[in-house]
Structure formats: C-alpha cells, structure tokens
Amino acid sequence: MPSSNIQTYPFWYGGLASAVACFATHPLDLAKVRLQASSKVGDNLISVIIRIITHEGFFSVYSGLSAALLRQGTYSLTRFGIYEKAKELSTQSLSRELSGLELLSCSIIAGTIGSIVGNPSDIVNVRMQNDGSLCSKKRRNYRNCFDGLYKICKYEGPMSLFRGLRPNIVRGILMTSSQVVSYDLTKRLLVDIFALNADSKITHFSASLAASLMATTVCSPADVIKTRIMNSSALAGNTFAIMFHSIKNEGVKFMFRGWVPSFVRLGPQTILTLLGMEQLKKWKVGVR
Template sequence: MASTGKTVASAQDPTTSILHHPYTRAALPFVNGGLAGMTATAVVQPIDMIKVRLQLAGEGVREGTRPTALSVTRDIVKAGRVLDLYTGLSAGILRQAVYTTARLGFFDTFMGYLNTRAQVAERKVTFGERAAAGLAAGGIAAMVGNPADLSLIRMQADGLKPPEARANYRSVFDALFRISKNEGITALWAGAFPTVVRAMALNLGQLAFFSESKSQLKARTNLSPRSQTFAASAIAGFFASFLSLPFDFIKTRLQKQQRDPKTGQLPYKGVLDCARKVARDEGLLRFYRGFGTYYVRIAPHAMVTLIVADYLNFLTK
C-alpha cells in the first residue's frame, strides 16, 4: 500500500506534469506573450488602421486640410467600407504571433535571469537593467517580425490608392508571396532599421516603464494589484508612444513606398533621407501627427496584452 500511495502522490506531483517540464516552462513566456498580443491586436485593429491612414495622408505636403482620427473614420464609414477598419487583421495577428511572442518571451527570459542574479547579490533589479532587457527584447523581436509588419502596412495603405492601382491582397500570406515575388525577398525587410529602433523605443517605454511603475506603485501606494496594473499600463503607454512615434512614422513611410513605374526610383533612400524630406516638406510636427490616436492604440494594447499575459501566467503556474 505504501508503494501504491507513493506512486499516486508522484503522479499527482505537479513537477512531473507536462506543464512543469523544463522545456515547457521555458516556452510558456513566449506562448503566453503571443496569445496576449494577438488578443490585444484583435481589439485595437481599427485604431491601428486609422493611425496608419493619418500618417500617410498629405504625404509631401506641408499645407492643406489636416485630417483627424474622426475625419478618417467618417470617410471610411461614409464610403460604406466599415470592414476596412479591419483591413490587415490577418497580418496584424501574424505579426503579434511572431513579434509579441518573441518580445514578451525574451523580456521575461531576460528578467528571470536578472532577478536570479539580483537575488544572489541581495539587491533589487535596477531600472537600467529593466531598460536593457526591454531594448534587447524589442530589437530581436522586430527583426523577426518585420515581414508581417510590412505586409500589414501595405494592406492598410492599399485602400488609399486609385482602384486600378490597388494590389487587393487577399490575406497576409498573399501579400508576403506577391511582395517577395515582385520586389525580391529582401523587400520584406524594408524599413527594418526604423522598425527595430521603434521597437526598442516602444519596449523601453512600455515594458521597462511598466515594470518600474508597477514596482513604485506597489511600494508607495495602497492600490489593489489590478489598479496598479491599469495605472502602470497608462504610464507605460504614454512613454512608449512619445519615444516611439517618430520612428513608427518613418517606418510606415518606408514600408509603404514602392518604386515609381516610370523612373524606378523610390521616394526615400533611407531613414535619414525620409526624416529630412518630411521635416523639410511637411514640418517637424508631422512626426507626431496622430499622437492621440497612437496613444489610444498603444495604451489599450499594452493593457490588454499585459492583463491577458498576467492571467495566462497565473493559469499556467
């Protein structure tokens, strides 16, 4: 009987279950991060669509009517194309499956290492270490996710072209195939540099400031854990938006551009050329056009992502 009891106890021991297998534990931050990111993208996709249209409107023109988030939304609805607000959803989901999976997975992995090292040294993880973890995780994830990100921009920008010039991509996979076939496989990494810089700035603002804000709120306030998460997400969303929007703007312009059919030339030669031309022709404030929309996209996305990730981490403890 003793042997049987021991066997039953061993079978029920959570450390022997597949969920607590070392390989599973290593993969869970990536899986939970990806699922959280895809959930958040499905929620905020219409806001992202409006943000991209705002960034592409009035390209090369300093004066003229300035579109707003409301006017862009109204134009789409008036044209009877409400579903256009979800244009590129498949690309957005694929991007999160790749980008956020890597971003949150690497960040949690790096933070686990930093926490262990800090405990051994009998100290707390510093903001600088959190920032370094966020920058590294964002940069690595952005390189991996650039093809899906580029496809998302192309699909969202397609509706701005005359009907006869539209590519009418059927899905993200159709976009990936046609772009690589017509422009070469390296075209899928167009705008990779600003994408990486944008991701590093975004992660610095989002993950590092979220982690630091939550730590400070826990130590200095009596807010409930849920309130701490919401407050820290709002703070992190602001810094993530402020630090990353100029790079996001340049990334969008570079990923949207295509060669002129007559001259074979691209509108922009690179990051610096794009920044110089936008500043000269459209003004410096153009880099922050749509900041409110961008913040409204970043903050809820961060909240949903982090809340879902926390819940998934709780379920898979």
Template sequence: MLHISGTNSQKTASLPQLSVLLNQVALLTLYDNLYKHIKTFLICFQKMSNVNWKPFVFGGLASVTAECGTFPIDLAKTRLQVQGQVGDIKYREIRYRGMLHALVRIGREEGLRALYSGIAPAMLRQASYGTIKIGTYQSFKRLLVERPEDETLLTNMICGVLSGVISSSIANPTDVLKIRMQAQGNVIQGSMMGNFINIYQQEGTRGLWKGVSLTAQRAAIVVGVELPVYDITKKHLILSGYMGDNVYTHFVSSFACGLAGALASNPVDVVRTRMMNQRGVALYQGTLDCILQTWRSEGFMALYKGFFPNWLRLGPWNIIFFLTYEQLKKINV
C-alpha cells in the same frame, strides 16, 4: 498547319501550369528564407539555460487579444501618417482631419470591413512578435538579475531594447504587409500568403524586410520604454503600500507605459510607415532623408502625425495586453 496550331495551343495551355510552378518555387524559397532566420534565432536561444516558456505563450496570447481590440485605431493612425506627402501624388491629398473623421470616412467609403484591412498579417505579427518580445524580455531579465526585487530601470531598459530588436526583426515581413494593406485598403486583394509571394517576386527578400532597421529602432524605443515603465511603475505602486498587486495597479501601470511609449516612438513610427509604404521608385533614400524631407516640406510636427490615435491605440492596447497577461500568469500549468 493543324499540327502547328495544336503545338501553340499546348504551349498556351501550359502557361497557367508554368505560372503555378513559379508561384510554388517562390513560396518554397520564401519558406526557406523564413525557416533559416527562425532556425538561427532558435539555435542562439537554446544556449540560454532554464528558459521559462510561459512568458512566450502568455505574451503571444495577450498580444493577439490586444491587437483585435484596437486594430481600427491602428489603421486610422497609419492613414493619417501616410497622407500629406508632397513627393507622392497618391498620398499628397489630406483626406482625413483626425482619427474619428478617418474611421467614419473609411467605413462610409470603403465599408466597415476596410477598418480591418491588414488584420491577418497583424495577427500573425503579434503571434510571432508578441511571443518573442515578452519571452526574451523576461528571460534576459533573469539572466541579468536573479530576483525580480533587484531589477532596476536601467537593466530593464537594456532587456527591453534587446528583445524589441530581436522580435521585430523576425516579424518584419508581417509588418510590411500589414502597413501596405492598411494604407492602400481595398487596392491590395488576395490571400495573405499570396500577397507575401507577390512582394517576394516583385521586390525579393529585401521587399519583405524593407524598413527592418526602422522597425528595429522603433521596437527598441517602444519596448525599451514601455516594458520597463510598466515594471517600475507597478513595483513602486506595490512598495508604496497604497495599492496591491491587483487589477487597479495593472491598469495604472499600463496606462503610464502606453503614454511613455507613444511620446518616444511616434517620430520613428511616422518615418517607418512612410518608408515601408513606398513602392517602385523610392521617394526617400533612407531614415535621415525621410526625416529631413518630412520636416522641410511639412514641418516638425509632421513627425507627430497620428500621435493622438497612436496614443489612443497604445493606451488601450497596453491596458488590454497587461490585464490579460497578468491574468494568464495566474494559471497553473
């Protein structure tokens, strides 16, 4: 009897070790999948000659800076977009009347730290997404057009769409975790890597790349609109002779591109947020189904839920980003 009891206790004691081992295996598998995607991208990108590394580094630094300054607005936008879903009991209630009410209520009920729920994956996302987005956009432009003076709106839009799709597809896992942490607040606990592992164990690789097609579509629209609008606005302001290549021109151009990006991307952003936030049994079967269900049950304007905070975020975000990016470009390294 004593021997049997000792064996059972040994088995019980080994369970935590088994759990740790399984977590390590899951982590290694996750790293391997991420490594394969990044390696594939780098192999393709190495074929591009005369790649300038500065837009990659400066784009990443400027993106992280802009994200830190506007993150609470992004969180309020996410909360506004997920509420009012008729088919989801958890998000059926309309808790927030607008952006300011959302910020105040979240801070009061969940604490000020809740306003930065998801900041870690958001920073990681910008470090990857922002770096690749700006770097590939500038590189694609030089592949199509040798001189910046010869750039057109069409060529820049093509470059923006391509860079948006590539960068967002690679950074999608960070986007999934960021949106879930923003929408669910204190419900999600633990480290960022622990949450990545948890999603991978429960939902597999598909869980980490859930909504990747929507993310790529949104990025194609946002980047395909914002960056070309900024470049063309800046170009014409300088050519007009009324404004030089200075901070005022950068401010006006970034404001214009933020407004254009918000108008173009908000419907896709609403659908993407709802698709990524659903867990277990899928409420929506796909992009079109989500659009139709949202339209039928909540009306067309539901696709523009969170537009004001979306614009308030994209506006300041782009202003901070481009002002920072333009200053970094002046550094001689």
C-alpha cells in the same frame, strides 16, 4: 530573492495576449496607419474613420487583420517572450530585483530581436491597412498576409521584406523599453510607495496606462517614419529622403502626426496586453 521562489512562465504569453488585444484595437490601428501615411493637412482620427467607412464599407475597418495577427505572432511574441525570459534569468542569477538600467538592457535585446523577426509581417500589415486609401491603380490587393509576403518576394525580391528595418529596430527598442520597463517600474512604485496590491487589477491598469503614455510619446517619430518607408515604393524607400521630403512639406511636427490615434490605439492595446499577461500568469496557463 531566492531563485527557488521565481516562477517561470511560457514564452508565448505576450504573443497570445497581444493577439487577443489586436481584435479590439485593430480599427484604431488602421486609422493611425492611414493618418501617418497621409500628407493631408487637417486630417484627424474621426475624419479618417468616417472616410474609411464611407468609401470602403463598415467592415473595412478590419482590413489587414490577418497581417496584424501575424505581426503579433512574430514581433510581439518575440519581444515579450525574450524580455520576460531575460528578466527571469537575470533575476535568478543576481537573486534580487533588477534595477531600471538592467531592465532597460533586457528590453533593448528583446526589442531588437523582435523587430527583426517581425519586420516582414510589419510591412504587409502597413500595406494592407493603407491599401484602401490608394487609387485603384496603386493598390496591391493582397488577399491575406501570406499572399502579401509571396507577392513582395516575387515582385520586389525577398530583401524587400526587410525594408525600413533600421527605423523599425529603433522603434522596437523604444517601444519595448518605454512600454515594459515603464510598466515594471511603475508597478513597483505603486506597490512599494503607495502600498497597492501587486496582484490588483487597479495596479495593473494604472501601470499599463502610464506605460502607454510613455510609449506613445517616445515612439511617435520612429513610428511615423517607419510607416512611410514601409508604404513606399522601392525607389522612394530611402530613410533620409523621406524625412527630408516630409519636413520640407509638413514641418518637423509631422513626426508626431497621429499621436492622438496612436495613444487611443496603444492605450487599450497596452492595457489589454499587459492585463492579459497578468491574467495568464495568475491562471498559470500551460505551466507545468
């Protein structure tokens, strides 16, 4: 593939598409976080959503929206932007389509950097979404994402913004790899083997659906552990202590707790984000 035929796109496409998708999927993400943080046996997506609306009001399903948008503007923008840029530069250098292993290498770099950049907003996001499920004495009552960042730095120290960084990096790598690499490879398969149109929304939808199934399954264990660590106090934030306590009380299956709401949330999020990125590329928004 000649390098002159490669179209370059703005770095922020993934962040913008993710932020738009966030508005539609935030209530599902909120329910997923509550379910993952809870140790109640028998909870499910419907019961959690009903409990939120009953005890906190209908609009409480958008609790923590500011933190969720900040997360998309840090974590998602960085990982999608770096992945696309690394893929673009590698393709230009090699003058051919990248192999699955080469795409995986790009996604690992993107997922690692994105997780580091997005960790502070991720902590605030998890806490604000889970705050309503706590008793009044334990609630943090952050007014917005910036108030949350300020209070964490003031009362827990700046380094607390990177609590749970290791499992978050693992999750970021797994999420980016399973999501964008599987999307690119599935899209290539649909075009090369099944002769679908590369620019068709059916192709984009099918590839993003496959990517969301892969990402949900691969990321579920790291996602649950990350949620519990970020929602914990400083004294209880040890990864192995939380894993041991959770396995002892709930069994190994706790690592897949909330898989259904994760997929229900991640499916639309992935589809809307990737369709949004494809649409931005089609419209060439911001392209010189």
